[in-house]
Amino acid sequence: MNSVYHIFVRRLSTQQKHYKLVIIGAGCGGLACASKFAKKLSKDQIAIIDKNDTHVYQPGWTLAGAGLKTPDELEKPQSQCIPTNTTWIQSNANQIEPEKNFVQLENGSKISYDYLIVASGIQTRLDKIKGAIEALDNHPQHVVSMYSRKYVRNVYNTLNHFRGGQAIFTFPSTPIKCPGAPQKIMYLADDIFRRNNVRDKTTISYNTALPVIFGVKKYAAALMEIVKAKNIQLNTRLNLVEVCADKKEAIFENLDQPGTMKTFKYDLLHIAAPMTPYEFLAKSSLADANGFVDVIKETLQHKKFSNVFAIGDCTNLPTSKTAAAIAASNSILVRNLTNIMEGKSDAVPKYDGYTSCPLVTGFNKCILAEFDFDGQPLETLPINQAKERFLSYIMKKDMMPNLYWNMLIRGTWNGPAVFRKLFHLGMSK
Ligand SMILES: Cc1cc2nc3c(=O)[nH]c(=O)nc-3n(C[C@H](O)[C@H](O)[C@H](O)COP(=O)(O)OP(=O)(O)OC[C@H]3O[C@@H](n4cnc5c(N)ncnc54)[C@H](O)[C@@H]3O)c2cc1C
Structure with missing residues (x-):
């Protein structure tokens, strides 16, 4: 009886660890904040939850797709990236209860906190396009995507061996990380085709779900000139919904006439993956109606839970999801949260959405x-x-x-x- 009691107590204590600060996600945003707090707090006060044992420099995937970097040089063991003065909990969070200040891990154990930073990024959903994964797996000489750690490895090989035909580059109808990347890889592919003397045998189309080539007028105007000079066909308001790899057909929905489909033949298809928030976040009371963490855009503090902050791709910040945005906002988050922790009201600059x-x-x-x-x-x-x-x-x-x-x-x-x-x-x- 005594030993059962002790097991129970031990279980309770291992299942309910407490930290002053818990950070969910050790990607770009999580580590930028953790590294700053690691200078202020002790190892037993700060925990970072992330299952991944590899840290990937995702902005490099565009360069890897064009053979300018190798995928391997974009990766480091996570153990070399997590600040030493923090506790790494190598697991996924699968539930957040901000009303009770705890995070539940996949094994059911709970981590309670005084303060929480959510930095778990956004989910890549190639599965949302019918036939896309099958096409990427079984037809890698025709269908590629650099929006994936697995599939980026095949992009350059396919672009470099392309011998001409219809090349289509897509942009999905969801928010995505680095919305410029789907066209960057297209311009680089254009140069690869020229270098390999197949450009004159190739038609390039950019089929985007957006109404414009880029959301900022100044750059959109410059890009339109480039597209014209490179003889690239821009097709707007088209969202890739299905890939029929056997027939080399890509089916797009016309977003101006919902339900109307348009089929394009392709010899090369580059898919920019749709993305969605992670379910564990979307179903928590931290999320807005679209599943992103609902933050005050100038401070990165949660709108309802004052001890919760969020940074990066998982947030509903109305700006492009980039590492650059994290660079410009992480010190603002850290200074605001430090003020709260220390009961101070020091002035902190407002995040301008950079x-x-x-x-x-x-x-x-x-x-x-x-x-x-x-x-x-x-x-x-x-x-x-x-x-x-x-x-x-x-x-x-x-x-x-x-x-x-x-x-x-x-x-x-x-x-x-x-x-x-x-x-x-x-x-x-
Ligand atoms: C092809 C491509 C090109 C890009 N180009 C650029 C560029 O040129 N410039 C630029 O600034 N940005 C670029 N980006 C965007 C940039 O990489 C992201 O905006 C940035 O990495 C986002 O950081 P984050 O911390 O929000 O998410 P991430 O860096 O994705 O990190 C999220 C972390 O959370 C972890 N996680 C997920 N779920 C859970 C869970 N349930 N529990 C615990 N942990 C979890 C993940 O394992 C991951 O480590 C590009 C991205 C891509 C894909």
């Missing part, structure tokens, strides 16, 4: 789009960034990966606002 999309438009060329919540350009450099530039390309290809690994996830990169101020101050003198 996000960035380095739109690689070919080998050695890039438009560096930077903008805010209102879709207004917020450019760092004192030059017109809508122009294709080698400098922007080098920043995307070589500088940004280094910034990510050595500064952003280490909690020491807060975005380029400081340089923007410096450059613009210099100009106004």
Whole structure:
């Protein structure tokens, strides 16, 4: 009887660990915040929940798709990325009870917290397109997607061996991470086809669910010129719903006439995956009607639960889902949450929605789009960034990966606002 009692007590204590701060997700946003808090709290005060043992630099997938990086050089063991001064709980969270301040893990155990940061990203859902996974698995010489750790490995090989025909690049009807990426890979493919002397035997189409090529007018205008110069066909308001790999047909719904389908023949199809919030979040009371964490956009604090914050792709922040947005917002989150933890009311700048999309438009060329919540350009450099530039390309290809690994996830990169101020101050003198 005595030993049963002790087992029960031991179980309770292992099943209900408590931390001052719990972070769900050790991706870009989770680690940026964890690294900052690791300097303020002790290892037994801060826990990071994430099952994945590999950390992937996802912005590099576009470059890997074009053979400019290898998928392997975009990955590191998670154990090398998690700050040492934190406790890593290697599991998935499968339930959040913000009313009771606990997170439940897959094995049923509960982790309670004083403060919570949600940073679990967004789910890639190739399964939402009928036949897409079957096509990617069984017809890799015709159907590719860089929006997946598994399938990105095949993209460059297929693009490089393409010998001409109809090439279609898609953009889905859901929010996605880095909305510029589906066209970046298209421009790089265009250059690969030219290099391999098959461009004149190839028709390239960009079939996008959006009504425009890009959401920010200044960059959209520049991209329209590029699309024209490259002889790319832009088809708007088309959402890929089915792939019939045997017939090499892609079926799109016309979003202006719901229920009306249009079939395109293809020889090469690049699929940008639809994405959805994770179910465990969507069903929690942290979520808005679309399943994203409902935060105050200037502070990243939850609208209802004041001890909960969220960052990155899992949030309903009305800006593009990018690592750049995390860079610009993580210090704001950390300062706001620190104020709450310490009962202070120190002034904290408001997040302006800064996000960035380095739109690689070919080998050695890039438009560096930077903008805010209102879709207004917020450019760092004192030059017109809508122009294709080698400098922007080098920043995307070589500088940004280094910034990510050595500064952003280490909690020491807060975005380029400081340089923007410096450059613009210099100009106004
Ligand atoms: C092809 C591509 C190109 C891109 N290009 C750019 C670019 O050029 N510039 C740019 O700034 N951004 C780019 N991005 C976007 C950028 O990678 C993401 O916006 C960024 O990684 C989001 O960070 P996050 O922390 O929100 O999510 P993630 O980095 O995806 O991390 C989420 C973490 O949460 C974990 N997790 C998920 N579910 C659970 C759970 N139930 N319990 C615990 N943990 C969980 C995951 O394992 C993961 O580690 C690109 C993305 C892609 C895919």
